[in-house]
Amino acid sequence: MKRHLSFITAAAVFSAALTLTGCGGTADETIVQNPDTEYYSQLKDEGITLNFANWGDYISDGTDGYPDVLSEFERLTGITVNCTTFATNEDLYAKMKAGAADYDIIIPSDYMISKMISEDMLEKLDTADIPNIGNTDPKYLNREFDPENEYSVPYFWGVTGIVYNKDLVNEEDFGWDILWNEKYADQILMFDNPRDAFAVAENMLGYSMNTEDPDELQAAADLLTKQKPLVQAYVMDEIFNKMSAGEAALAPYYAGDAIMLMRDYDFLGFKVIDSGANTFLDSMCIPKGAPNKKAAEMFINYLLEPEVAYANSDYVGYSTPNRKAYEMVSDEVKNNGISYFTDDYLETHTETFKALSPDAEKLMSDLWTKIRSGS
Amino acid sequence: MKKLASAPYIIWMAIFIIVPLIMVAYFAFTTADGAYTIDNIVKTGEYIPIFVKSIALAAIATAICLVIAYPLAYILANMRTSTQSTMLMIIILPMWINLLLKTYAWQTLLGNNGLINNVLGLIGLGPYKLLNTQGAVILGMVYDLLPFMILPLYTVMAKMDRSILEAAEDLGCSKLQSILKVIVPLSVPGIVSGITMVFIPAISTFIISRMLGGSSNLLIGDLIEMQFLGNSYNPNLGAGISLVLMIIVLVVMAVISLIDSSDKEDDDGIGGARI
Numbered sequence: 305m306k307r308h309l310s311f312i313t314a315a316a317v318f319s320a321a322l323t324l325t326g327c328g329g330t331a332d333e334t335i336v337q338n339p340d341t342e343y344y345s346q347l348k349d350e351g352i353t354l355n356f357a358n359w360g361d362y363i364s365d366g367t368d369g370y371p372d373v374l375s376e377f378e379r380l381t382g383i384t385v386n387c388t389t390f391a392t393n394e395d396l397y398a399k400m401k402a403g404a405a406d407y408d409i410i411i412p413s414d415y416m417i418s419k420m421i422s423e424d425m426l427e428k429l430d431t432a433d434i435p436n437i438g439n440t441d442p443k444y445l446n447r448e449f450d451p452e453n454e455y456s457v458p459y460f461w462g463v464t465g466i467v468y469n470k471d472l473v474n475e476e477d478f479g480w481d482i483l484w485n486e487k488y489a490d491q492i493l494m495f496d497n498p499r500d501a502f503a504v505a506e507n508m509l510g511y512s513m514n515t516e517d518p519d520e521l522q523a524a525a526d527l528l529t530k531q532k533p534l535v536q537a538y539v540m541d542e543i544f545n546k547m548s549a550g551e552a553a554l555a556p557y558y559a560g561d562a563i564m565l566m567r568d569y570d571f572l573g574f575k576v577i578d579s580g581a582n583t584f585l586d587s588m589c590i591p592k593g594a595p596n597k598k599a600a601e602m603f604i605n606y607l608l609e610p611e612v613a614y615a616n617s618d619y620v621g622y623s624t625p626n627r628k629a630y631e632m633v634s635d636e637v638k639n640n641g642i643s644y645f646t647d648d649y650l651e652t653h654t655e656t657f658k659a660l661s662p663d664a665e666k667l668m669s670d671l672w673t674k675i676r677s678g679s
Numbered sequence: 680m681k682k683l684a685s686a687p688y689i690i691w692m693a694i695f696i697i698v699p700l701i702m703v704a705y706f707a708f709t710t711a712d713g714a715y716t717i718d719n720i721v722k723t724g725e726y727i728p729i730f731v732k733s734i735a736l737a738a739i740a741t742a743i744c745l746v747i748a749y750p751l752a753y754i755l756a757n758m759r760t761s762t763q764s765t766m767l768m769i770i771i772l773p774m775w776i777n778l779l780l781k782t783y784a785w786q787t788l789l790g791n792n793g794l795i796n797n798v799l800g801l802i803g804l805g806p807y808k809l810l811n812t813q814g815a816v817i818l819g820m821v822y823d824l825l826p827f828m829i830l831p832l833y834t835v836m837a838k839m840d841r842s843i844l845e846a847a848e849d850l851g852c853s854k855l856q857s858i859l860k861v862i863v864p865l866s867v868p869g870i871v872s873g874i875t876m877v878f879i880p881a882i883s884t885f886i887i888s889r890m891l892g893g894s895s896n897l898l899i900g901d902l903i904e905m906q907f908l909g910n911s912y913n914p915n916l917g918a919g920i921s922l923v924l925m926i927i928v929l930v931v932m933a934v935i936s937l938i939d940s941s942d943k944e945d946d947d948g949i950g951g952a953r954i
Contacts, residue, residue: 394910401912490808494894497910535894536811550792551810669911676905677729677897 335371336609339380343435344602348382352599357396357407359586360389360541361564362460364619371615377606383599391540392497400425400591407591408600413584415499415657417456418449420589422659426455427590433601436608443647444585444625448658456587457604460622462559463583463654464500465576465642467543472553479579480508483554484527489534493546493555496538498672499657500582501528504556507580513655516664525671529678538676547572558584559642560622567621574642583654585625703925706918719919726902726920730927733899736813736888737881740820744828744877745870747821752832752869753862756839767833774826782819782890789815789891811893819887820877827876835869836862871939879928899924 365387366372374385388407390396393416399405400420412420420426431437437457444458466482472491473482483492483504495501503513505524515521536552543555548569562574588604590597606612610628617624617633623643624630638644645654660668710716755766773781788794789809796806809815839862847857885900892898899920906917 392910394912395908398908398912402907490811532894537893545786549787549790551790666913669913673902673905673911673913673916674725677726677902 333371333376335373335376335611335615336380336606337611339609340435341380344380344606345382347599347602350382352382352596353384353386354408354596354599354603355406356385356387356603357399357405357410358387358389359411360391361544361561362389362411362586362616362620362622363387364615367619370619373607373612373615376612377603380606381599381602383596383602385603393499394497405591406595408594408596409603410589410591411459411586412589413586413657414447414449415659417587417589418659421450421455425592427592427594427597428454429457429590429604430597430601433598434605434608436605439608439610439613439626439628441625441627441630447585447656449585450587456589457608458585458587458625459607460560460617460620461583461585461625462622462643463576463581463645464503464556464558465562465574465581467547467555467557467562467565468573468575469547469550469553470571470573471550476575478575479577480504480556483556484508484531484534486534488553490536491553492531492535493543493552494531494535494538495556496540498668500556501538501672501675502668503582503655503657505531507577507655513580513582514658514660516661518664518667521664521667521671525675528675532675532678558622560620563621563640563642564619576642578653581654583650583656585656586622703918703921706915707922708919709915711913711915716915719916720923722916723920723923726899729897729899729902730923732896733882734927736817736898737820737878740817740824740881741828741874741878743817743821744825745873748825748828748832748873749866749870752829752836755829755833756836763837770826770829773822778823779886781823782887785815785819785822786810786890789818810891811896813892813896815891816888816896816898819891820881820884823887824877824880827880828873831872831876832866832869835866839865867939871935874935875932878931882928883924 361367364370364373366375374387378384390399393413396410396412397416397419400407400410417426434457437453440458444461445453450456466478466480473488475482482488483494495504502521502524505527506513506515506520509520509523509527511517511520511524515524537546539546539555541561543552543557544561544565546552547555547565550571559574559576562572566572566574588607590600590604594600607616608626610626610632613624613626613629614632617626617629621643624633633644659665707719708715708717710718755763758766786793790796791806791808791810793810795809799805799807843865844857844861847861852860883900883903885898885904888896888898889901903917903920903924905911906913906920
């Protein structure tokens with residue numbers, strides 16, 4: 305669990321990590337039992353390197369003895385995968401807009417995909433080259449952000465909720481408002497991106513998480529400003545360190561990462577907030593002008609192999625939209641109350657982000673800068 | 680010949696310094712659609728408290744660096760040559776470690792459950808809130824930038840002519856007088872470049888404040904980073920803030936170099952050092 309290590313272990317591991325290639329380990333176990341070798345060896349001798357922009361800890365790369373799907377892909381196809389990570393959708397967007405990135409595959413979330421489609425930043429996928437697309441459960445396809453699934457194939461989904469330290473938080477029946485409770489002053493971590501942070505405030509105020517009404521956005525911003533004195537820090541993946549070291553008591557975050565944390569630290573819990581959580585669907589996309597489109601599609605196809613999708617889901621803790629992989633998921637995980645929900649629950653208790661209009665988005669950005677920079 | 684020798688740097692400067700500067704200025708005075716606007720500069724006014732805080736923290740960190748580095752550089756310059764190189768090595772050593780890693784280490788040291796609070800806890804003290812404070816940000820700046828203050832001071836002091844000091848003592852200066860009236864004036868160039876090398880990175884840092892400052896110590900560097908890479912994508916405003924920051928830094932440098940040059944004039948008038 306690379307991010308949970310203490311500094312000293314990290315330094316020790318650092319030198320060992322230097323000897324590894326690509327993104328992860330070199331274990332050579334077989335993951336896909338009967339791969340279509342003819343399909344996967346099409347580009348074998350071309351010496352292609354794929355640039356893969358992914359969220360941190362979002363693929364099973366051989367850490368902690370989990371299967372290394374990347375090295376198997378490299379063995380199978382002769383294509384090298386070069387991983388970089390991003391922390392938020394906005395971060396990915398900025399990197400792509402700056403033009404410095406030449407990614408072949410990216411994994412943005414729903415609302416960012418529709419924004420990228422509208423700004424002509426994504427390449428249409430050639431589904432004939434992705435035979436495994438049929439493994440995806442149809443209920444995750446044809447969503448509003450990409451109605452025909454021309455640009456994206458679902459990778460993982462999940463909900464937001466609150467990671468909490470059971471030793472420091474002695475209550476179990478709480479909602480988002482616990483993040484405003486003065487009892488936990490200076491022990492609260494908060495999302496460091498406007499969309500997720502506003503969603504929490506908007507839900508508390510009874511608004512939609514997709515509101516574009518300037519007054520409602522202002523009210524949400526006021527609520528977030530009110531919370532600021534209680535917030536220890538605005539963070540993203542730093543919650544791994546801070547929560548596992550007991551530095552903070554509460555942190556709103558994504559279910560999958562919470563599962564990863566809870567696997568190693570018994571004193572941490574995760575609560576899905578019934579009043580309304582965000583359901584997100586992160587999908588694999590190919591940016592416009594990607595240098596190796598065909599190889600990228602092959603990689604997407606590989607990630608859709610049931611065994612691979614299962615291995616990834618098992619390691620990263622997020623919920624799989626792959627119906628064949630879902631069959632492999634243990635009942636324990638299926639019923640943990642965090643990973644999978646009934647369609648009815650998702651329908652009534654959660655909301656999916658939509659891309660905001662440019663005006664609303666600009667207002668949200670400006671308000672966010674003000675919240676973060678105010679004293 | 681001279682022109683030819685400077686050509687590589689001039690080309691470098693044109694491509695990597697002048698052109699980017701022009702681009703910053705262009706972005707600062709345009710909207711996202713490319714139309715002329717002064718908005719980005721005007722809007723910077725909303726962030727005056729952040730500017731004030733950044734300048735204040737950077738100035739405090741620079742002052743602390745100077746106070747620590749000055750005597751150290753003096754002692755260092757008066758050591759045996761072999762000891763000097765060993766000591767210099769030790770001073771430079773932390774610079775081999777990545778800034779991110781060093782700052783991260785402070786996070787684990789200063790945390791509520793960090794090493795320092797754990798040790799204090801053993802003798803019944805604390806836990807104190809050390810991380811996520813202004814103090815932590817200043818500490819991070821001092822720790823990361825101290826070598827940049829020591830090195831120029833050391834260089835100046837090591838080159839100082841010992842005979843001038845002996846002359847001062849011969850002419851009846853006390854130890855303190857010779858420090859104040861000989862060593863300090865002669866080391867002004869070192870002080871000036873030390874201040875410049877510490878103050879400028881300190882005022883524009885974003886990672887130190889982000890990792891050690893918590894929720895309420897956002898500095899100007901963080902604000903700029905947010906506009907370009909982070910979560911309020913607005914490169915035009917970012918360029919506007921950068922431009923204003925650049926002007927502030929230029930003014931500070933101009934003031935510092937004024938002190939430097941006025942001192943030189945004095946030196947010329949009296950001849951060498953003011954004894």
